[in-house]
Amino acid sequence: MIKNEQATAGQNLPYIAGITLIATLGGLLFGYDTAVISGAERSVQNYLIDSQGLSTWVHGATISSALIGCIIGGAISGMFASGIGRKKTLIVAATLFFLSALGSGYPEFLFFDGEEPSMGLLYMFNFYRVIGGIGVGLASAVCPVYIGEIAPANLRGRLVSLNQFAIIFGMLVVYFVNWGIASGQPIEWINEVGWRRMFLSEAIPAGLFGILLFFVPETPRYLSMAGRDEEAMKILTKVNGPETARKILADIKNTVEHHSGKLFSYGATVIVIGILLSVFQQFVGINVALYYAPRIFESMGAGKDASMLQTVVMGIVNVIFTVVAILTVDKWGRKPLLMVGSIGMAIGMFAIAGLSYYEVIGISTLVFIIIYTASFMMSWGPICWVLISEIFPNKIRGKAVAVAVAAQWAANYFISSTYPSMMEFSGAFTYGFYGVMSALSFLFVWKMVPETKGKSLEEMEALWTGKSGVVAEDKAMLAGRSKV
Known part of the structure; x- marks a missing residue:
């Protein structure tokens, strides 16, 4: 404390x-x-x-x-x-x-x-x-x-x-x-x-x-990497106070000086995790729910005006549960929120798949779509971006985030473009596929994603140095840093 x-x-x-x-x-x-x-x-x-x-x-x-x-x-x-x-x-x-x-x-x-x-x-x-x-x-x-x-x-x-x-x-x-x-x-x-x-x-x-x-201002991490330490120190001081600023700047300089900056200089694991975070965020089918919401509700029997109203209701729910994530992410941590969200999304999508298979249309469909989108908005929606912004070490952050985000948009395009043809084949299969992806996202987070709550961006590098063959003295230096 x-x-x-x-x-x-x-x-x-x-x-x-x-x-x-x-x-x-x-x-x-x-x-x-x-x-x-x-x-x-x-x-x-x-x-x-x-x-x-x-x-x-x-x-x-x-x-x-x-x-x-x-x-x-x-x-x-x-x-x-x-x-x-x-x-x-x-x-x-x-x-x-x-x-x-x-x-x-x-x-x-x-x-x-x-x-x-x-x-x-x-x-x-x-x-x-x-x-x-x-x-x-x-x-x-x-x-x-x-x-x-x-x-x-x-x-x-x-x-x-x-x-x-x-x-x-x-x-x-x-x-x-x-x-x-x-x-x-x-x-x-x-x-x-x-x-x-x-x-x-x-x-x-x-x-x-x-x-x-x-x-x-420009970010102090970028300024330090560009050799503009005085400017970085001014911003860090204004944000954190002078004592903490000195510690952060020392950590930034250490991480910048000890690595080449090549994409895989910290090993492949951190890059793979970043890409899979992005891909799973899209493969669970969220943009299908957002882009095609009116059409989904109309296909389930709602009239045009009713489908627009249901879309508005879903939008309000999205905002409310995004606020839930904002209020809890630094208290509960990233992993718990992602895992709870994956469970909620899987329940919602498997239920929708079952309702679609038996051609059950009614308020229950709207309820499970809301369960699904609410689960996403309190977890994978914001938390994926949090993790992508913080898990990559300073020296490779720009390149690594670019790879992860490009993968995310490619996955978005794939999922959005295949939805009509998948629905033509089978609605139950389509929603069941998104349910399976939600379940797999739970296993992925449980087994591979580290908890990053409360760690400085420089401390984050200690998560990957042991997996990337960094020399022993660098590992000792990184492991010995105090939290800021």
């Missing part, structure tokens, strides 16, 4: 909170950009696809084009984060969000005089959606890392979890924005103008994010 009080005594909580809130705008834009298409999808289909007699394959490729950008953004995030820094990478992401909002809303800009649908216009729309997706990929990788590298160890879980809350909140915001734009308007206006305003609305939070980023 005394040690913990000493560690928290010098913390500048208002400053930490301000930096975190600005950084989580990247998470809000992540959710906003990925969900804005839900309200505009049918109008985009009418305006750019059906008007030209194009196939449903082109429709699917257009709606999911942003995910291609997400994979690219995730893959290059490590190069950007390590090369130009965490802060500048987020500024790049904000710029891409802004350009995507303007371009997706008005793809005629620069290259077309009229507004008649054409293949060229379709190409430009997809180009701007991919640009936004790259921004999402960069933000999804770097926002948790930025927060994790700024936050004190005792607050890191909660603060990084706020990024997941911002993602879900961003989705809810854009649902209401889309509803507000379309409410009371004739379908002809929505198909011609309304969908454009939905995309253009993203320019407001994107511009605000870009401006506010100029008022936050």
Whole structure:
């Protein structure tokens, strides 16, 4: 208790909170950009696809084009984060969000005089959606890392979890924005103008994010790795107080100096765990539940209005249980939350599979979908990002997070794109598959994932040094560090 009080005594909580809130705008834009298409999808289909007699394959490729950008953004995030820094990478992401909002809303800009649908216009729309997706990929990788590298160890879980809350909140915001734009308007206006305003609305939070980023510091971990120790010390002191700051900076310098920075310099285990965390987060089927929720409820017998209401109920539940994770992650730990969440998701999905097999439609289906999504939101939703931001050693964090996030978006694309064909084969099989993945995620966490609650980012390296062949003196040095 005394040690913990000493560690928290010098913390500048208002400053930490301000930096975190600005950084989580990247998470809000992540959710906003990925969900804005839900309200505009049918109008985009009418305006750019059906008007030209194009196939449903082109429709699917257009709606999911942003995910291609997400994979690219995730893959290059490590190069950007390590090369130009965490802060500048987020500024790049904000710029891409802004350009995507303007371009997706008005793809005629620069290259077309009229507004008649054409293949060229379709190409430009997809180009701007991919640009936004790259921004999402960069933000999804770097926002948790930025927060994790700024936050004190005792607050890191909660603060990084706020990024997941911002993602879900961003989705809810854009649902209401889309509803507000379309409410009371004739379908002809929505198909011609309304969908454009939905995309253009993203320019407001994107511009605000870009401006506010100029008022936050670079992370001390990056500054120290770049040889800018004085600047790192100033930020660490402002966040943690001078005594704790000196200890953290010494630990950072030790970890930076003793490793090459190659991706597998700490062994393959930490990389494999990072990738599997990302893959399991998607293979449990969460984005199917989020992207296709209205269609799922309609297929189960709900009318159009009822399905939208049930989707709103599910969205509110998502926010509530994400808050549960924020409040408990630094008290209960990462592993317990993940394991409890896996059990809840497995129960929900296996029940839905059984109901689908016996063609039972009713309130019970909604109940088990809520059990499933609530379990995800209190566990795998935020905690996966917490672990990805903290388990990788300083020297390889940028590269390793890039690999994990690229794997996550690739898994997202695979699961989202295979859902329609799997449902055509068998609904019971589809939901049963997600249930099996949920059960396997429990075994994976139980056997492979270490508990990281309360450890500094530098102490985290001691988890992997014994498995990667680090020399004995380095292991002794790492093992002997005190918590900060």
